[in-house]
Amino acid sequence: MQESNRKRGRSSKISRDRILEASLVEFAENGYEGATTASVARRVGVTQPLIHYHFGSKEALWRAAVELAFGRMTTVLQGVEEDVLRAEPRDAIRIMARRFVYFNARYPEVARLIISESAVRSPRLEWMVDKHLRPLIRQLEVMFKSGLEGGILKPLPIQSVVFAFLGAVPHFFDAAPLIDLLWGFDPLSPEYVEAHADTLVEMFTTGLFRTPDVA
Amino acid sequence: MQESNRKRGRSSKISRDRILEASLVEFAENGYEGATTASVARRVGVTQPLIHYHFGSKEALWRAAVELAFGRMTTVLQGVEEDVLRAEPRDAIRIMARRFVYFNARYPEVARLIISESAVRSPRLEWMVDKHLRPLIRQLEVMFKSGLEGGILKPLPIQSVVFAFLGAVPHFFDAAPLIDLLWGFDPLSPEYVEAHADTLVEMFTTGLFRTPDVA
DNA sequence: GTCTATAATTAGATAGAC
DNA sequence: GTCTATCTAATTATAGAC
Numbered sequence: 001m002q003e004s005n006r007k008r009g010r011s012s013k014i015s016r017d018r019i020l021e022a023s024l025v026e027f028a029e030n031g032y033e034g035a036t037t038a039s040v041a042r043r044v045g046v047t048q049p050l051i052h053y054h055f056g057s058k059e060a061l062w063r064a065a066v067e068l069a070f071g072r073m074t075t076v077l078q079g080v081e082e083d084v085l086r087a088e089p090r091d092a093i094r095i096m097a098r099r100f101v102y103f104n105a106r107y108p109e110v111a112r113l114i115i116s117e118s119a120v121r122s123p124r125l126e127w128m129v130d131k132h133l134r135p136l137i138r139q140l141e142v143m144f145k146s147g148l149e150g151g152i153l154k155p156l157p158i159q160s161v162v163f164a165f166l167g168a169v170p171h172f173f174d175a176a177p178l179i180d181l182l183w184g185f186d187p188l189s190p191e192y193v194e195a196h197a198d199t200l201v202e203m204f205t206t207g208l209f210r211t212p213d214v215a
Numbered sequence: 216m217q218e219s220n221r222k223r224g225r226s227s228k229i230s231r232d233r234i235l236e237a238s239l240v241e242f243a244e245n246g247y248e249g250a251t252t253a254s255v256a257r258r259v260g261v262t263q264p265l266i267h268y269h270f271g272s273k274e275a276l277w278r279a280a281v282e283l284a285f286g287r288m289t290t291v292l293q294g295v296e297e298d299v300l301r302a303e304p305r306d307a308i309r310i311m312a313r314r315f316v317y318f319n320a321r322y323p324e325v326a327r328l329i330i331s332e333s334a335v336r337s338p339r340l341e342w343m344v345d346k347h348l349r350p351l352i353r354q355l356e357v358m359f360k361s362g363l364e365g366g367i368l369k370p371l372p373i374q375s376v377v378f379a380f381l382g383a384v385p386h387f388f389d390a391a392p393l394i395d396l397l398w399g400f401d402p403l404s405p406e407y408v409e410a411h412a413d414t415l416v417e418m419f420t421t422g423l424f425r426t427p428d429v430a
Numbered sequence: 431g432t433c434t435a436t437a438a439t440t441a442g443a444t445a446g447a448c
Numbered sequence: 449g450t451c452t453a454t455c456t457a458a459t460t461a462t463a464g465a466c
Contacts, residue, residue: 171382
């Protein structure tokens with residue numbers, strides 16, 4: 001730990017980290033094309049060329065931000081697996097879902113960063129999928145299949161289930177400004193995070209209908 | 216109807232419409248900041264100043280694209296209401312959900328355009344919410360409440376339910392390039408649209424678990 | 431490691447010819 | 449209604465001082 005000059009506007013030992021952190025938010029909010037290195041620099045309080053000193057190019061900065069995002073996500077997912085082993089299968093799935101909700105509440109930029117790149121086929125998307133997303137999804141598929149074989153989950157196409165979940169969970173958190181305008185509350189505050197976790201678990205496990213209503 | 220010179224690369228009576236249509240896709244794919252008027256012009260095959268002739272500014276073009284998007288959405292939602300009146304309540308909800316899936320498969324840009332603006336509070340977002348989104352959400356709330364009072368739906372917080380649904384449905388379609396990279400199929404093709412509708416209706420009404428499993 | 435200065439490119443927007 | 453030409457501001461990136 002080097003105790004030095006921080007919070008002085010300009011100059012700081014840890015400015016590389018702060019640039020990286022700010023870039024994650026910037027890329028998540030505006031997408032790759034919409035993000036600017038000048039805006040990242042302004043968030044941190046440094047000059048724009050400093051970003052090139054630390055990262056070389058805008059694209060390299062974006063890659064570093066993606067690494068940071070997926071690093072956080074896999075950390076959380078690995079923590080989940082231990083709990084899963086100890087729990088009754090149905091509860092294991094509930095625990096996993098809740099963890100994913102908490103993760104997205106804590107780091108709403110991560111899912112948003114991924115989603116912002118996913119509508120256009122680009123070398124960036126291909127790199128992100130090959131290096132980070134595909135392995136993660138394969139892991140999810142394994143867990144889903146064991147749920148199927150254990151007779152716990154209905155035989156539904158995993159691709160639809162996965163994308164429904166990946167769409168449903170983070171949207172509540174990364175649309176915080178929209179939710180504030182519509183209803184005047186902050187979805188990132190603890191009570192709403194908890195409520196969203198409860199609601200999603202209920203919805204995805206046993207549905208919205210009161211009576212089972214088997215067709 | 217003026218029958219004139221179309222499909223000639225440059226010059227066309229209906230180029231205003233084609234610019235508008237292309238801008239909707241451009242804004243949806245890249246977000247407002249990431250979108251460029253030059254790119255819209257290139258999509259259509261006209262020059263960039265022509266956009267300013269027809270729409271005045273980039274922001275006015277964006278507003279026109281939003282009007283187009285919400286016009287399509289409300290058209291579909293009004294069509295739903297007639298069916299709803301004729302159907303058994305539980306089926307009415309299923310029909311509505313299916314329609315929303317079909318709509319998003321047909322026009323994946325609409326939801327994406329909304330979502331791309333919803334992470335940052337801006338005058339644009341405020342305008343979109345006041346003029347278009349709030350009325351639509353209020354309509355949804357009315358339907359949700361009647362489902363509650365009819366004893367059909369579980370008493371869950373509507374905000375979480377709405378955003379889960381608004382996140383889950385379109386993501387499968389606007390992430391088509393990502394899905395192609397992961398699994399090699401096109402979610403916009405009819406069989407996958409149908410499968411996604413089936414899966415979402417099943418998930419949101421009676422859940423993913425095979426046995427009801429009431430806690 | 432961080433700055434100032436600046437080059438090269440691209441953005442949104444206007445003027446004016448056809 | 450559409451184009452060419454062009455202005456100004458903003459963008460990524462580099463050079464060089466401290």
